[in-house]
Amino acid sequence: MARTVGIGKQNYEKVVGNNIFYVDKTLFIKEWWENEDEVTLITRPRRFGKTLNISMVEQFFSVDYAGRSDLFKNMKIWEDEKYHSLQGKFPVISLSFSGVKGSDFTDTRRQICQEISDIYSRYWFLLNEEGILNEREKEFFHLISRDMDNDVAAVSIKKCLRQWRDIMERKLLFCWMSMILQCRKLMYMVIGRKLCPL
Numbered sequence: 001m002a003r004t005v006g007i008g009k010q011n012y013e014k015v016v017g018n019n020i021f022y023v024d025k026t027l028f029i030k031e032w033w034e035n036e037d038e039v040t041l042i043t044r045p046r047r048f049g050k051t052l053n054i055s056m057v058e059q060f061f062s063v064d065y066a067g068r069s070d071l072f073k074n075m076k077i078w079e080d081e082k083y084h085s086l087q088g089k090f091p092v093i094s095l096s097f098s099g100v101k102g103s104d105f106t107d108t109r110r111q112i113c114q115e116i117s118d119i120y121s122r123y124w125f126l127l128n129e130e131g132i133l134n135e136r137e138k139e140f141f142h143l144i145s146r147d148m149d150n151d152v153a154a155v156s157i158k159k160c161l162r163q164w165r166d167i168m169e170r171k172l173l174f175c176w177m178s179m180i181l182q183c184r185k186l187m188y189m190v191i192g193r194k195l196c197p198l
Contacts (some may be wrong), residue, residue, distance in 0.1 A: 010098070013058040017069050025053060026077035029060050033086070051098055062092035091164065095119055095157070113146050116156050120144040123164065137163060 003021040015022050059065045060072060066088030072078045102108025117164060120141060126132050143152045177181060180198060 010051040010055060012052060012059050013071055015052065023181060024075050026072060028053060028057065029057060029077050030080060030083065052088045054094065058092050060087055061090045063088055063090060086169040093119060093161065093164070110146050113148050113153055116153065117144050117146055119160060
């Protein structure tokens, strides 16, 4: 059966599940894991597959995809058996600002805050679990919203990573897609001129 060439596809599961043409980049998982980097910066031009690669990494490691080895069984990463035991074993927080398309500063800021708020919403159940969050952490949790203050937004990601790493008592993976294009638009809106061509 002929494979479809998908343009702009960003979800690994959908690409593999729908038999869309895919250049196997799963060995990136092995390279990244074995480097044991605290932080990895991936710089590539637009439309170079960054979001799809982040999706692949998330779906390989995330407990939300435990038992989904079918997504990787025909890929290079699956040839190394030691990676079988890593698939679906970690809590992963994935955050992408690729959908942020505000028309002005206020709208763009709200959309960014909404993306952060959506991450917190996935873990709302923690507020009701006895002994998980202390009172200060619960108060902060309630401050997260589309209209949160700048100081809250500025520390929200750092706080959630620290709290959830401690709660899970194991390595926590965080996948964050940059928003260079959105930052350029924001700067244009704030200072009224383009800093560099898009």
